[in-house]
Amino acid sequence: MARARIWLLNFDADDELAGPRGYTPRAALLERSGALRAKLTGLVPPGDEIIDERVVTRAPEHEGRAFCPTPRAIRAWLDRGAVVPLAPSLETLRRVNHRAFSARLGHSLPGARFVETAGELASVLAGGAGPWLLKRAFGFAGRGRQRLRSNEVDAGVEPFVRASFTAGHGLLAEPWVDLVAEFGLHGFIS
Secondary structure (H helix, E strand, O other), X not given: OOOOEEEEOOOOHHHHHHOOOOXXXXXXXXXXXXXXXXXXXXXXXXXXXXXXXXOOOOOOOOEEEEOOOOHHHHHHXXXXXXXXXXXXXXXXXXXXXXXXXXXXXXXXXXXXXXEOOHXXXXXXXXXXXXXXXXXXXXXXXXXXXXXEOOOOOOOOOHHHHHHHHHOXXXXXXXXXXXXXXXXXXXXOOO
16 A cells, blocks of 8 residues: 655745755745645645645654655655655755756757856857846746846846856856746656
């Protein structure tokens, strides 16, 4: 018989991967997660539970599941006595979730490039027509990105660019496209 699961819906995993040392989700995020958790309850199989991080309840017969098995997810499972599944190391999670990793595999948009310096960014922008979308190495739900309306970094976007390079994570520069639809495929890799 399959073991029931206890889920940590850590949709902010990219925030933790960007700065894992001492990462704690903000109170506002936990509040929003509560509302989202109520909406998603029907998506988990009967007998499974979704973790409310504000409350620690024991779940010793459950196996841990998460959007991403970050150190925070592992702590949540351990705090509840759940079975911790095998998971990649934090270093591996950071490497494969970093936009530079997928950039090395090949971009789907012509002209897109992952850059690590302001000079590289200027070169990419000069080589194509705007508008552009700049994305930080880690991001989700439209966070960590800025739109450029031309081929130059304007004063309003410059602090975002500078902070991205100062953090040492770089930026993905890609041509702006108007989306028609978005699709996602989720699964478990063991």
